[in-house]
Amino acid sequence: MTQHGSRKSASPITAEDVARRLGVSQSTISRAFSPTASISEKTKLRVLQTANALGYQPNVIARSLITRRTNIVAIVMANLTDPFYPVVLDALAQHIQSRGFQTLLFVPSPGQALDDVLPTLLQYQVDAVVLASATVSSAMARDCAERRMPLVLFNRYVPGLEVHAVACDNVAGGRRVADFLVASGHARPTFIAGEAEATTNRDRQRGFVSRLSELGIRSCLIEEGGAYSYEAGYDATKRLLRQRKRPDAIFYASDVQAFGGMDMLRQAGIRIPHDISVVGYDDVPLAAWHGYGLTTIRQPIPQMVEAAVDMLGLGHGDHLATAPTTRLILGTLVERSSTTERPGSARSKNRR
Amino acid sequence: MTQHGSRKSASPITAEDVARRLGVSQSTISRAFSPTASISEKTKLRVLQTANALGYQPNVIARSLITRRTNIVAIVMANLTDPFYPVVLDALAQHIQSRGFQTLLFVPSPGQALDDVLPTLLQYQVDAVVLASATVSSAMARDCAERRMPLVLFNRYVPGLEVHAVACDNVAGGRRVADFLVASGHARPTFIAGEAEATTNRDRQRGFVSRLSELGIRSCLIEEGGAYSYEAGYDATKRLLRQRKRPDAIFYASDVQAFGGMDMLRQAGIRIPHDISVVGYDDVPLAAWHGYGLTTIRQPIPQMVEAAVDMLGLGHGDHLATAPTTRLILGTLVERSSTTERPGSARSKNRR
Numbered sequence: 001m002t003q004h005g006s007r008k009s010a011s012p013i014t015a016e017d018v019a020r021r022l023g024v025s026q027s028t029i030s031r032a033f034s035p036t037a038s039i040s041e042k043t044k045l046r047v048l049q050t051a052n053a054l055g056y057q058p059n060v061i062a063r064s065l066i067t068r069r070t071n072i073v074a075i076v077m078a079n080l081t082d083p084f085y086p087v088v089l090d091a092l093a094q095h096i097q098s099r100g101f102q103t104l105l106f107v108p109s110p111g112q113a114l115d116d117v118l119p120t121l122l123q124y125q126v127d128a129v130v131l132a133s134a135t136v137s138s139a140m141a142r143d144c145a146e147r148r149m150p151l152v153l154f155n156r157y158v159p160g161l162e163v164h165a166v167a168c169d170n171v172a173g174g175r176r177v178a179d180f181l182v183a184s185g186h187a188r189p190t191f192i193a194g195e196a197e198a199t200t201n202r203d204r205q206r207g208f209v210s211r212l213s214e215l216g217i218r219s220c221l222i223e224e225g226g227a228y229s230y231e232a233g234y235d236a237t238k239r240l241l242r243q244r245k246r247p248d249a250i251f252y253a254s255d256v257q258a259f260g261g262m263d264m265l266r267q268a269g270i271r272i273p274h275d276i277s278v279v280g281y282d283d284v285p286l287a288a289w290h291g292y293g294l295t296t297i298r299q300p301i302p303q304m305v306e307a308a309v310d311m312l313g314l315g316h317g318d319h320l321a322t323a324p325t326t327r328l329i330l331g332t333l334v335e336r337s338s339t340t341e342r343p344g345s346a347r348s349k350n351r352r
Numbered sequence: 353m354t355q356h357g358s359r360k361s362a363s364p365i366t367a368e369d370v371a372r373r374l375g376v377s378q379s380t381i382s383r384a385f386s387p388t389a390s391i392s393e394k395t396k397l398r399v400l401q402t403a404n405a406l407g408y409q410p411n412v413i414a415r416s417l418i419t420r421r422t423n424i425v426a427i428v429m430a431n432l433t434d435p436f437y438p439v440v441l442d443a444l445a446q447h448i449q450s451r452g453f454q455t456l457l458f459v460p461s462p463g464q465a466l467d468d469v470l471p472t473l474l475q476y477q478v479d480a481v482v483l484a485s486a487t488v489s490s491a492m493a494r495d496c497a498e499r500r501m502p503l504v505l506f507n508r509y510v511p512g513l514e515v516h517a518v519a520c521d522n523v524a525g526g527r528r529v530a531d532f533l534v535a536s537g538h539a540r541p542t543f544i545a546g547e548a549e550a551t552t553n554r555d556r557q558r559g560f561v562s563r564l565s566e567l568g569i570r571s572c573l574i575e576e577g578g579a580y581s582y583e584a585g586y587d588a589t590k591r592l593l594r595q596r597k598r599p600d601a602i603f604y605a606s607d608v609q610a611f612g613g614m615d616m617l618r619q620a621g622i623r624i625p626h627d628i629s630v631v632g633y634d635d636v637p638l639a640a641w642h643g644y645g646l647t648t649i650r651q652p653i654p655q656m657v658e659a660a661v662d663m664l665g666l667g668h669g670d671h672l673a674t675a676p677t678t679r680l681i682l683g684t685l686v687e688r689s690s691t692t693e694r695p696g697s698a699r700s701k702n703r704r
Binding site: 033072086087093097105106109120230234259260264285289 | 385404424427432433435437438439441442445446449450454455456457458459461471472473475476582586611612614615616618619637638641642643644
């Protein structure tokens with residue numbers, strides 16, 4: 001107790017002090033503070049309580065020099081102001097913390113190439129890297145592999161690149177929307193694309209268009225959006241409305257574009273869903289707001305996060321043993337008020 | 353060049369190798385990699401290019417044991433799914449990075465007390481802590497002070513607590529809204545509160561109500577919101593509409609509540625701003641969307657971020673020399689389509 005009261009001036013409390021107080025070995029103290037070590041919950045709690053009472057704090061940084069582990073996972077994430085990514089970050093950070101690790105967040109500045117970012121992160125000897133809303137060059141992927149640095153791409157993959165990746169099954173999601181719109185009687189669906197080069201956009205478009213074709217709709221109008229943003233959705237919808245033939249449904253490559261599109265349609269006096277049905281992709285919290293009520297594909301974020309963190313093999317070295325894989329997880333369609341059944345649809349017929 | 357080609361198998365490149373190649377001292381190499389060291393831009397660039405060509409990477413973690421600096425700033429942030437905080441995080445992380453530091457992000461799980469979080473962060477020997485959307489107990493503030501750990505509260509302060517804090521001047525913001533609504537002819541303004549105990553909420557309310565009183569409006573209806581959320585704004589507005597007397601303007605303690613309120617008002621067939629003007633607080637990106645067009649107080653995030661990072665005294669130790677201060681920065685009113693001038697307002701009279 002004297003030690004506790006005078007800890008400001010006395011020399012720092014060491015693991016040895018805690019071990020002596022409890023009558024256990026120093027390695028027990030060390031295991032209690034290691035997120036992946038084998039130790040009973042009861043012993044761990046006793047150690048943590050005593051350590052806290054004595055004012056002991058392990059220096060994980062110093063320990064990392066011996067274990068070669070910092071227990072830090074780096075997340076690289078741009079587009080924080082897109083409503084989708086904060087939800088991902090919230091889930092990722094909490095999941096990483098729940099496994100006893102910490103998150104080093106890197107937000108690239110606009111136009112900053114990822115190949116300039118990774119060397120900085122590697123200086124911090126992080127245990128693993130999650131790349132969300134950012135992509136990686138093959139040179140950098142090779143560099144990480146050489147350093148045996150676990151790396152996972154989140155929400156995208158790079159075709160032909162030997163890197164772990166987790167994403168929603170975007171082809172299946174696009175197909176699901178096609179099935180849904182055709183079953184509810186839509187005959188003139190349009191796709192408004194997002195970021196042209198992103199796998200998310202290309203896969204959603206490919207799934208949608210190919211399934212429509214299988215269902216007998218061979219001419220699906222594609223309007224380029226150019227970006228996953230509110231403004232891009234608004235502007236693309238404005239261009240679309242100048243066309244001679246008006247669609248009866250619009251599938252936007254992302255929710256945030258759909259919000260821009262819905263605001264444009266309403267300004268133009270077009271009723272949703274009476275005149276045009278609207279479908280998005282992501283199911284961000286705003287999609288459920290009364291002002292939008294957007295039918296959309298829900299990305300399975302909890303499962304995607306768990307799969308990504310599993311792939312990193314934190315503390316187990318599993319990552320190194322497995323060949324790079326791309327894991328695609330099915331999303332689900334969430335039906336809200338932005339879509340309706342057209343007269344004579346398959347669904348309305350079935351109901352009679 | 354042989355070194356470069358064979359770096360996988362050879363022993364790691366050291367600072368000595370880089371120094372030898374350039375014909376400079378090892379301390380020059382060290383300074384080139386230290387964000388706060390004095391070194392010419394030209395020399396720094398030469399070192400970084402050569403280091404990169406040779407494949408040299410300083411181990412900042414190992415160095416931290418000598419310098420007692422990790423060059424890591426911890427940010428504690430909950431409420432990532434509130435549209436305000438991702439904007440703050442984006443600005444904070446980029447600003448911290450631009451000063452050569454990295455960000456350790458901690459997202460408390462729901463209900464997790466901050467006093468349980470800080471000991472974990474302190475294990476990582478971070479150089480400083482920014483607490484955003486989280487508050488701190490006096491015991492923990494004392495603990496940080498004893499460890500000489502720079503700590504800044506962002507967007508809130510704790511009255512009576514000796515801790516650095518940066519926030520928008522919320523009293524002045526509330527007063528500004530009162531001035532604006534009265535000048536534009538509103539006679540029955542209402543305040544819908546946010547998180548009851550937060551200084552942000554109390555200060556906005558206090559400024560609004562006291563200024564209204566000075567302007568001759570002594571009875572301002574207050575409706576408790578309970579939380580800074582869309583649902584809270586929606587529900588409070590629903591309760592408000594059950595009152596006998598309808599307001600002609602509603603000031604919401606935050607934008608996200610105002611969005612919920614606007615969606616409720618529209619569902620009830622109330623026209624914005626024709627029947628009721630709506631004002632928010634924050635100026636999140638959504639406030640500018642066509643579907644909302646929300647008049648609001650813009651929080652000066654770039655200035656708030658800069659002030660917070662300055663207070664941390666990163667790499668300078670300035671923080672330790674200055675007494676804890678609370679810095680309040682003025683916001684600005686951004687006028688959009690959710691407000692209008694009532695007939696006979698001071699502004700419309702001036703115009704004639």
